[in-house]
Amino acid sequence: MPGLNKLLRGILKYRTNLQPHVLKQFQRVKDNPQPSSVMFSCMDSRLIITKMINQDVGDMFLVRNAGNLIPNNDSLSFDSVTTEPAALELGCVINKIRHVLVCGHSDCKAMNALYEMMDSVQKHEGTPLQIWLKRHGARTIVKYKELLQVGGVGPIKFQAETPEKVFDAYIDVDNKFKPVDKLSQVNTLQQLQNIASYPFLRDKLESGLVRMHALWIDIYTGDFYMFCRDYNRFVLVDEESYQNLLDDGESVTDY
Template sequence: MYFLMPFCFCMKVRNAGNVIPNAQHFQDEYFSCEPAALELGCVINDIRHIIVCGHSDCKAMNLLYKLEDEEYSSQRNRRLSPLRSWMWTHANSSLEHFKAWRNAGMQGPLIFSSETPLRRFVAYIDPENKFALEDKLSQINTLQQLSNVASYGFLKPRLESHDLHIHALWFDIYTGDIYYFSRGAKRFVPIDETSVERLTAEVRRYYS
């Protein structure tokens, strides 16, 4: 996850699976470092753009995909594997989204909430069917983090006043292609010479 500020100030938070825990996981004063970084970047500092990044052949996403198997994701195995436990706890919503979409034939649109619960967007995942199932899950997981970011009350005033924006990028590590999730096109669009002007116009129009 990247945070961008004017004058090229950039903060970066990385973790296994690039997962932002949903705020519902935290009670009382107990938080993990991801929401602390969000507060540092977007409340204490004046960062206005959050970019959630995913990529192809992500080992954490490949593991998340396998968690569908009951034995693989059993409590015993989750106790032995911090990564299984982390993904099970914080990325299960992505897996559930993926399973419902796959079981319905992988054609239909997915709906995600973003800056506010009412600001929803539609996403068609890999409509050209170019990527492996694990990569489709990775794209869904990337988009799921937009609503997870927006789940924190301390970000609400800035999100509701359109002062803070959340974007999604997805990187294909084998071709080097970088995709931007276009809410206008409702899909991840490769950033290249044919799309860059249109994508830039979309970002300027809606997010500046």
């Protein structure tokens, strides 16, 4: 089986090249790991996210699923809890992490599937993937339809940390991306609102102890974009935009 062979060979390579470094890092953070972010990203195999953004042992909590969706609080019950709110609690409440990131991407297979079900999301039927996308992507579809109604660029409004903190978003102003990629950008922003729906985060979000950020990767070029609330759009992350993006996202009070 070539797949398993590649995986086992990877572990052998890790033992030779990386394990000594990882071991040192384990010892460094052993008693006091201080991860600085919780990230939700799509599970797409092309996103080797920790490698791409140079994260090391102890740096971040990472949750991956189909479509980088975070279920809204109103879909949570004892019988239907999902891992995403549990990860938010573990990260932001127990570990006091201050930055939550949602990372979407272009050519997303999950967003393709959601896009195709745009007019049937209210039909409560389908495969597990379809049900996951319909149940937790329905709000994304509502927002995307709003975007279409205002000409496909925006602005459309999203709620951020609190119901009072609303921001305008323009989507793909240069019209570089396909409709499903625009849906993916809308979806990534919608997740911020879903994160803010959890009561256990309310105080932290209101006081600025926890801030939320939206990232988006263009799979065709490998470029990272971050949503900038100053500019109301996704901005290419590069040396030029770095300081602006940092200032935009860093207004967090220290514990």
